[in-house]
Amino acid sequence: MATSPTTFGLLGLLAVRSWTGYELAKQMRRSLRFVWSSSEGHLYREQKRLVELGWADVEVEPSGGRSRKRYTITPAGESALRTWLATPPQEPHFEVEGLLRLFFSDHGTLHDMITSMDATATAARSMLDELLGFVDEYLAEGGPLWMLEHGVGGQDERLEFRGRPMFPERLHLVALVIDATTRLLADVETFASATANEARGWRDQADPSNTAATRARLEAISDRHRPR
Numbered sequence: 001m002a003t004s005p006t007t008f009g010l011l012g013l014l015a016v017r018s019w020t021g022y023e024l025a026k027q028m029r030r031s032l033r034f035v036w037s038s039s040e041g042h043l044y045r046e047q048k049r050l051v052e053l054g055w056a057d058v059e060v061e062p063s064g065g066r067s068r069k070r071y072t073i074t075p076a077g078e079s080a081l082r083t084w085l086a087t088p089p090q091e092p093h094f095e096v097e098g099l100l101r102l103f104f105s106d107h108g109t110l111h112d113m114i115t116s117m118d119a120t121a122t123a124a125r126s127m128l129d130e131l132l133g134f135v136d137e138y139l140a141e142g143g144p145l146w147m148l149e150h151g152v153g154g155q156d157e158r159l160e161f162r163g164r165p166m167f168p169e170r171l172h173l174v175a176l177v178i179d180a181t182t183r184l185l186a187d188v189e190t191f192a193s194a195t196a197n198e199a200r201g202w203r204d205q206a207d208p209s210n211t212a213a214t215r216a217r218l219e220a221i222s223d224r225h226r227p228r
Contacts, residue, residue, distance in 0.1 A: 003053075006038045006046050008084045014056055014073035015081055016167060021047050021069045034131065034181045037095065047071060055080050096120065098192055106205040113205065117196035124189035131182050137162070138175070144168040 009032050010024055019027065025043045038046075047069075050056035055077030059070050073081075098120030105113035138145050143161050147153030147168040158165050202210060 003049070004046075005036055005090070006042060007049060008081060009036055009038075010043070010046050010050060011055055011073065011077055011081050011084075014050070014071055015078060016170070017165070018070055018072040020061075020063075021071065024071065031134075034127065035177060050077065053077075053080070096188060098123075098188075102195070110199060110202060110204055114196045114199050117192045117199065121189045121192035121196065124185045124192065128182055128185040128189065131178055131185070135178060138171060144171045 009028065013019060013024060013027055013032075021044060024047060025040055028038065028043055029040075047056075047058075050071065051058050053076075054074060056071045056073055059072070060067050061070050098116050101108075101116045102113065105116070137143055140146070140161075144153070144166045145168070147159060147161075147166060148171060153159040153166055153168045155169070158167075160166065198213075
């Protein structure tokens, strides 16, 4: 039965704690979408797959007159997660629709290209601001960093902050991922905004007057990543 990084993303969340199906999807949207996005329908299918694989147990529990499914990782799931973590990762994937559109923008109007780059810059800024909100929460008095610094809130003394259970022992890893993600988003914002502004001075996407600038750009890329 085929698995994907999404399968293991959900499995990793279950290794932290048990979740209802809704909570799992919500947590993926809150955090993992910044590094591995997936549609909501796919997330719910992957929850069922974990059960079929024997990597998670599911229990139906009452919830306000209705019922909901709660998923818990199994020993087989913990073993599968450890095995996956020991394998080489896939090559990095970059899914930025604005760049895909930029690649083919000569088949559309210059206005469309500029609008797309502006929208990409705005979206990257919005995502960056959302992550900075997480950072503010982690730095806040009583938050997970405070728990780490005061030696409280670990596995034997789980504490809540702003209505959610905290896992301060994971903050070192979370901070590394946020560091990488915020850098990438900042670069996307800067690039898209600069590209939109530059393109406002073009006649069209094949403007021959841009040839010198294109040479300079290619040489700068070479110099930046292969210093002479």
